[in-house]
Amino acid sequence: MATIIDGKAVAGALRKSLKAEIESLKAAGITPGLAVVLVGGDPASKVYVGSKEKACAELGMHSERYNLKEETAMGELLALIGKLSKDDKIHGILVQLPLPRHLDEKTVLEAIPAHKDVDAFHPENVGRIMIGDYRFLPCTPAGVMELILSTGVSIEGRECVVVGRSNIVGKPMAMLLLHKSGTVTVCHSKTKNLGEVTRRADILVAAVGRAKFITADMIKPGAVVIDVGMNRDENGKLCGDVDFESALPFAGYITPVPGGVGPMTIAMLMKNTVAAAKAAAKQL
Numbered sequence: 001m002a003t004i005i006d007g008k009a010v011a012g013a014l015r016k017s018l019k020a021e022i023e024s025l026k027a028a029g030i031t032p033g034l035a036v037v038l039v040g041g042d043p044a045s046k047v048y049v050g051s052k053e054k055a056c057a058e059l060g061m062h063s064e065r066y067n068l069k070e071e072t073a074m075g076e077l078l079a080l081i082g083k084l085s086k087d088d089k090i091h092g093i094l095v096q097l098p099l100p101r102h103l104d105e106k107t108v109l110e111a112i113p114a115h116k117d118v119d120a121f122h123p124e125n126v127g128r129i130m131i132g133d134y135r136f137l138p139c140t141p142a143g144v145m146e147l148i149l150s151t152g153v154s155i156e157g158r159e160c161v162v163v164g165r166s167n168i169v170g171k172p173m174a175m176l177l178l179h180k181s182g183t184v185t186v187c188h189s190k191t192k193n194l195g196e197v198t199r200r201a202d203i204l205v206a207a208v209g210r211a212k213f214i215t216a217d218m219i220k221p222g223a224v225v226i227d228v229g230m231n232r233d234e235n236g237k238l239c240g241d242v243d244f245e246s247a248l249p250f251a252g253y254i255t256p257v258p259g260g261v262g263p264m265t266i267a268m269l270m271k272n273t274v275a276a277a278k279a280a281a282k283q284l
Ligand code: GUN
Pocket: 094, 095, 096, 097, 098, 119, 139, 140, 168
């Protein structure tokens, strides 16, 4: 029977240490500040943005939320990013994705100055991740790394399989595991005999966005299974990419959904914002 990895507890410990760090920064006159921009009314995005705002408040950070209407023109969004870029109270700028279809994501992400890009989605930061010279770690993959670390299972020399190749999760995830000397395989929709590949994994990260896609027969007994998915099942209940109930007897460690990767992503965003504030203070 697998040990369930408690993402809330791991994130709680991280937030506690961040809170102490924020208090000492504030005593030195620096309050880390995050601006979150939401365009349109996507219900899931509203929930995520709300959680980010709440996390800032709990840690005593400054946060600003901008709700722009669905029809917002590119010029208007870029003008807001430009204004936030020059605002010294704001150390991190996050534009929630996905954007409405008429807005070009690439143009928007490139408009955020790399030193305020706490998502690490700007091409400069993506390039830094590739060569291991990080300014910010991308929040979700960084959170996954902390969860793996919490199990005490070492990554070095282990078979690591990432299912999913998105720019937000799959690709940077593979890179972080590689930097820890894992033997990394990235699977995707065109992968042949997926189960054969995933069954090799000592560490399996599922980031496909399909409810209960990874079933027990695809898991190596004793593996560390990290579920990045956030889906609704046939009854509308929140579930991950892994069929949790069936995987539980086989995995060595497994994250639940909710309460696994989600809280870590937010904690890592706070960590990046604090790092951005510290870097800005050094420039003064
Ligand atoms: N949409 C889903 N995940 C993320 C994230 O980590 N950052 C942003 N900006 N948008 C997202």
